[in-house]
Amino acid sequence: MPKAATKRGGKAEKKRAKKDPNAPKRGLSAYMFFANEQRENVREENPGISFGQVGKTLGERWKALNEKQRLPYEAKAATDKKRYEDEKAAYNAAPDDDDSA
DNA sequence: CTCTTGATTGTTCTT
DNA sequence: AAGAACAATCAAGAG
Numbered sequence: 001m002p003k004a005a006t007k008r009g010g011k012a013e014k015k016r017a018k019k020d021p022n023a024p025k026r027g028l029s030a031y032m033f034f035a036n037e038q039r040e041n042v043r044e045e046n047p048g049i050s051f052g053q054v055g056k057t058l059g060e061r062w063k064a065l066n067e068k069q070r071l072p073y074e075a076k077a078a079t080d081k082k083r084y085e086d087e088k089a090a091y092n093a094a095p096d097d098d099d100s101a
Numbered sequence: 102c103t104c105t106t107g108a109t110t111g112t113t114c115t116t
Numbered sequence: 117a118a119g120a121a122c123a124a125t126c127a128a129g130a131g
Contacts, residue, residue, distance in 0.1 A: 020128095025109060029124040032111045039112050051114035052121065058112070059122040077124075080110085088127080 024087035027080035030073040034062050037073075 035058055042057050043049070049057070062070075 019108085023108085024127090026126065028110050031123040031125095034124095035112045035122085043113080049113095051112085054113050055120085055122050057122095062123065074124090077110095081125080084109095084126090 020091070022087070022091050024084060024091040027082070027084035028077055030070055030077040031059075031062060033076040033080075034058075034065075034070070034073040038062075 038058055038061060039054070042054055042061065046053060046057060
């Protein structure tokens with residue numbers, strides 16, 4: 001095993017309570033932006049499909065795209081990530097408010 | 102330093 | 117309202 005085996009073979013876990021004080025939520029993922037655009041397209045090509053089908057079709061198409069196709073999505077993901085960086089920055093720079101310091 | 106895990110993000114549909 | 121498959125992610129913690 002070259003690296004982390006990661007038991008990512010199952011399914012997503014449930015949500016968990018935040019442990020950080022200001023919990024700097026991460027930015028969105030390329031998939032988020034991709035879904036935003038494709039969700040309409042997918043539903044258009046698959047009229048009347050269940051959520052399960054949409055979700056799966058979405059994922060399959062996601063990988064079906066080329067790197068350049070994901071570019072616009074990854075680009076947005078990076079842009080949103082920057083948003084997160086700002087939070088993280090403040091989160092690290094502001095463990096607790098206190099002007100005096 | 103390097104790996105592991107946990108937490109998070111948004112969509113859609115169902116109940 | 118919230119949960120669940122779908123994929124990415126990436127930052128912090130632990131050794």
